[in-house]
Amino acid sequence: MPLEEIGWLRRGACRSSDPELFFPLAPSPVQEARAKAVCATCQVLTECRSYALKAGEADGIWGGLTPEERRRSRVPEGVRRPAAS
Numbered sequence: 001m002p003l004e005e006i007g008w009l010r011r012g013a014c015r016s017s018d019p020e021l022f023f024p025l026a027p028s029p030v031q032e033a034r035a036k037a038v039c040a041t042c043q044v045l046t047e048c049r050s051y052a053l054k055a056g057e058a059d060g061i062w063g064g065l066t067p068e069e070r071r072r073s074r075v076p077e078g079v080r081r082p083a084a085s
């Protein structure tokens, strides 16, 4: 990814946060909530979320979304139903 496409990252509220908060080895609801609280204050949340969805970032909190939330947002609503057993 060219640097000019992710230049917004330099203005991210997470720049001064512990990377483990956004890329934990063992994710937990508390860690996710703390990371999302940082994202909620971030001036580049929209750019970050858009990038992560477009790039298919599989790990970590990006733009206030967990990996599972990003996966769900990429799948059309009608396709999300569990398969019949």
Ligand code: SF4
Pocket (backbone or CB within 6 Å): 009, 011, 012, 013, 014, 015, 022, 038, 039, 040, 042, 043, 044, 045, 046, 048, 049, 061, 062, 063, 064
């Ligand atoms: S939205 Fe969250 S992950 Fe993205 S740059 Fe801002 S603080 Fe970091």
